[in-house]
Amino acid sequence: MKVVKMKAMDEQNVEQEQLEQEHETDKKSGYIQIKKFHFILILFFLVLLSTGITGFALSFGDEKVITVGTDRKEFDKLYTAYDTLKNEYFEELDQKKLINGAIDGMVKALDDPYTDYMSLEEAAQFHSSIDSSxxxxxxxxxxxxxxxxxxxxxxxxxxxxxxxxxxxxxxxxxxxxxxxxxxxxxxxxxxxxxxxxxxxxxxxxxxxxxxxxxxxxxxIPIETVYGEMAGEGIAKVQITSFSKNTPKELTEKLNELQKQGMKGLVLDLRHNPGGLLDEAISISSLFVPKGKLILKVEDRNGKTKEYPSLNDGNPDFPLVVLIDKGSASASEILAGAVSESAGVKLVGETSFGKGTVQTAKDFPDKSNIKFTTAKWLTPNGNWIHKKGIKPDFEVPLPDYATLPMINPDKELKISSSSTEVEIAQKMLKAIGYDPGRVDGFFDEKTQEVVSSFQTANNLPADGVLKGESTIKLMEKIRELMETNDTQLQKAIEVLSEQMK
Incomplete structure (x- = not known):
């Protein structure tokens, strides 16, 4: 395997129409150093999001809000509404609240879940996600x-x-x-x-x-890459998001696994909501030959810009990628790139389907607007928005993997009848404690198997599901899902065939 090292350069934000990509590769001792883009396109994330923010040339002074741009006739109605409320409403109004509400209403009128106006407080939370901490x-x-x-x-x-x-x-x-x-x-x-x-x-x-x-x-965990050997020379690596440090984490993990005898890789993108575009391109470049496309970005005028791989070779090991309905945006960029430009097989479920690109800008008062600037396409020109990427091998998880959680504070006992009891009965049956029924009625048999479960797990055997007993039951279901991961098993099977 070729060892790859990503080196981050300073990032600069520029207007969408001025986005230009710069590549720089430098082979030294088996390493490839890659200069990051001198721009950043932001894919929408509320939890793990890192981004540079530029400012709008707008003013929110008490007088300027009403007077700036009054020669633009399309704003006459807005100014009239503002002046009417300010002068005639029966109570004194908060001017900033009115202005914020006007912007918020304008954004909501777009009916785009990825375009949003953030107040000062909300923007502060947005910025707190920049460091993924x-x-x-x-x-x-x-x-x-x-x-x-x-x-x-x-x-x-x-x-x-x-x-x-x-x-x-x-x-x-x-x-x-x-x-x-x-x-x-x-x-x-x-x-x-x-x-x-x-x-x-x-x-x-x-x-x-x-x-x-x-x-x-x-x-919230900062680490975004987890990996281990799964036997027979096969390694499994999970990427949980695409943040600033993810390329470095991934290459370090691949180097580590290579030393442990990695001959094939299952790359797990399940439950990965995405992240930064340039990180998705950098990581995709590890698996896509140089010159092959990673994605295309299409602006409002239909003008398309292509983004090729930054790498200059293929890894010398086979790859299979896992996706599910929680794989979104940057995860889908990576999945689409390796599938269409490197012939990598996808296993799991159809992905989430987010095919748009966002950027964010601060107002002078530190409030913020985040908005969609373009749509991205797979190398073959497919727009996966609201459709997702369909895997080559569609594999569902066991039924118990989709069971809802149970509130540990709620007491489930003899003669109880509820949805929670039904869920508990299905969980008990899945881990080998068959209650005889799964209709939501807590009878003597259910009480009996609950007591047996409690005894086996060193819990008070009172036959009542609550607190620690409920938590332990849900832990056992999670453990069962990890040991009976049908999607991972299929990915390993597909990879093993490629390694023969």
Whole structure:
């Protein structure tokens, strides 16, 4: 395998129409050094996002808001509405609040979940994500059809440990409805200090009733690359997001695994909500021959700019990539690039489907607007937006992998009848404690198997599911999912055939 080293250069933000790409390769002792782009296009992320921010040449002074650009007739109605409210409303108005509301309304009129106006407080949270270090539950979310939907939980985060899944709908936070909120507004409510508790009311497709999920906020993991040998010369590497340090983390991990005898690689992009465009291109370049396309970016006028691989060779090991419905944006760029430009096989589920590019700009008062500037296409010119990328081998996970979580604070005992009891019965059956029924009624047989489960796990055998017993049951399901990962097993099978 050729050892690859990525070297970051200073990044500069320029206007979209001026974006130019510079490549520089320098072979030294088996290393390839790659200069980063002198621009940055931002793919939308609420949880893991690092970006440079430039400023709009706008003014928010008390007088300028009304007088600047008054010669533009399209703003006459806006100014009239503002002056009418300011002069005739029965109470004194907060001028800044009115202006912020006007901008927010203009942005919402676009009906684009990736375009958003952020107040000073919301923008501060946005900037806090730049270093990929913050406190919260650790889940990428987006607004869809008036609801707040989880794109993907982050590996090792409280959200993942609580059992949150892609496409889960967060209906309420601590009893407050999120209906009609933007994703930025929802993040401001969900995020909080380490050690504090938040309760999410979750709706999951295929279940009748919502489930309240208590989560203790924590520091969100900064590490984005995890890897290990899976036997027979096959390594598995998972990328959880595309942040500034991801190329360096990945090359270091590949070097480490190469020393351990790696002859083939399964690259796991499941539950990866994406990240920075230039990092996606840098990483894709490790697996796509030089000159082959990584992606195309198409602007509002239909003008397309192509971005070829930065590398000058192929890795000398076969590759298979895992994707699922939580693989979004930058993950899809990588999956599309290796599939169409390097013939790499994809295994898993159809990906999320985010095919647009965002940038963000600060106002002088440090509030912020993030907006869509272009759409990106795969090397073959496919726009995967709202469609996703279909894998070569479509493999579902076992049914128990999609079971909702259970609120540990809720007591499930003899004669209980609820959706939570049904979920618990299915979990018990999956790990080998068959309750005889999975219809949601907690009978004597269910009590018996709960007691057996508690005894086997050194818990008080009272036959009641609550607290530690519920948490342990969900832990066992997660462990079962890891040992019976049907998608990973298929990827290894496909890779083994290539290695023969």
């Amino acid at each position: 913050f406190q919260g539950i650790g889940a990428e979310i987006q607004e869809k059809d008036g609801h707040i939907m989880i794109v993907s939980p982050i590996k090792g985060s409280p959200a993942e440990k609580a059992g949150l899944k892609p496409n889960d709908i967060i209906a309420m936070v601590d009893g407050k409805s999120l209906q009609g909120m933007t994703s930025t507004e929802a993040v401001a409510i969900i995020r909080g200090k380490k050690g504090t508790k938040v309760e999410l009311t979750i709706h999951r497709s295929g279940t009748d009733a919502p489930v309240v999920v208590p989560i203790i906020r924590d520091n």
